[in-house]
Amino acid sequence: MLLTAMPSAIKGDSIFYRLSFTSAILIFLVLIGIILSLIDGGWLALSEFGPGFVFRNVWDPVNSEFGAASAIYGTLVSSLIAIVIAIPVGLGTAIFLAELAPDWISRPVSMAIELLAAVPSIIYGMWGLFVFAPWFSEGFQFWALENLVGLPLIGHWFDGPPIGIGLMTAGIILSFMILPIITALTRDALKTIPNVVREAAYGVGATPYEVITRVLLPSIKNAAVGAGILGLGRALGETMAVAFVIGGANRIETSLFMPASSISSTIAQQFNEATNEMHISALISLGLVLFVLTFIVMGAARLLLRKR
């Protein structure tokens, strides 16, 4: 009995092991496949324009002249606007949920914030275009044109057409999208701090403000920075929400009210209309640039968030 059972058991084990190992290796193969296909598809443009492709500020499908600078600028600036808004607001919300609000408030509010994360990006895009942009144009841009343009250093950011869409709108919509992840990660980090720490700090007479900013926040510094970088990584690669509201102009402008383009929105808007090979290849090279950008940012976030 045992003698006949043994070999089949070993065989079963080895089949199962091979199946599961092959599936696991598939993760590696897909990732390598993504990199190789981006390099292969972008090769034509990269060899034509050289490494300078990244810094060339020209995007002219008609004359087949391409450079990534304007798309990279749009991606970086919109993502920066997003984290400049989302990090303080997300941190504030996380503190409210974990430290200040009673359970009967923080539980439903937490759920609502998580709901915000479940809404697909295309809906943020539509909402941004149809609801937020008109409001932003009337509620903020006209006011900014009258009152902020004169400011030194930052005045020219607001010197543009008050049409509601553009670089700043894209950044704001992105900030709404990454708000939930920043909130959730920092809230969870705050909750891992043992209560004795709080009790000790309150015990010596500190106010909630002092307890949170001098005791609790320093101890979750890594997690908070990691959450911010993770949010940045999300913002860099987000496509649909940006494609709706950024305006689709491949130019570098100092005004944040001007239409612009991010890497992903350029690919989404032009890929199916691109007819000549150089245009397609230039778009895929943009994809490669985006991949490298997100890989660096996400790798950094993962290292910071790794549990030790």
Next chain:
Amino acid sequence: MPVRKLKNYAFIGFCTFCALFGLVVLASVLYSLVGKGVSGMGLHVFTELTPGPGSHGGLKNAIIGSLILTALGILIAAPLGVMAGTWLSESDKSSKIAEALRFLNGMLMSAPSILVGLFVYKVVVVTTGSFSGWAGAIALAILALPIIVSTTEEMLRLVPTTLKEAGSGLGAPRWRVITQLCYRAAGPGIITGILLSVARITGETAPLLFTALNSNFMSTELDKPMANLPVTIYQYAMSPFESWNELAWAGALLITVFILIINILSTALPRWIKARKAAK
């Protein structure tokens, strides 16, 4: 003293304002989604095909196409993801390969979805020579895979070692211990992971743009371009036609409601299964 108090109140005020800010955004999104979505909603949305420019119609082909693409994507990703997660959970703690794969899985999870679309375009669309439902399903599968892998691994790691030892002690080979004991114990959690990945991929638009493309016809043939809700919503929302915009909002409402239901199921279903098991 008053300065400290003032600072404290300002701080609490700021944090409360931040929480309210998120709620206001959510309320505004849901309000316009329901307001504009319901007015475009009706039976015609489910029974009529996507209309030509400026005319009226429904979203029947897009809804069916999306269901097919999502189901197919999950059918591809779920077995592979569960197996990969199993390997990771069974691997040694010190295994360098497992650690590397876990890192790469995380990177795949955070790779911009539009790049997955480009990859599948190069590998499937270019080699087969046409946009197809298959290409769309594969792109969605790649997005679902890493989510299923990581939840499966986490859930299998929660299975108590004593349970496995009991199985091995009875003489069961490792694969039977895993399939008949561990999968049963971790089942509800794995199902949650799969449902979450469904919720993630149903709203995905970018990877479908150059894989499944879109179509104005009713087609269930997987080797042809396939109609789907997200791309239809994108095209209709960006168009100048009032009737198309209305349909886009109706479609957006449909997708969001579907995702909410899946999200609720993903927390309710495991509990329900556990309760049923306990009742037995």
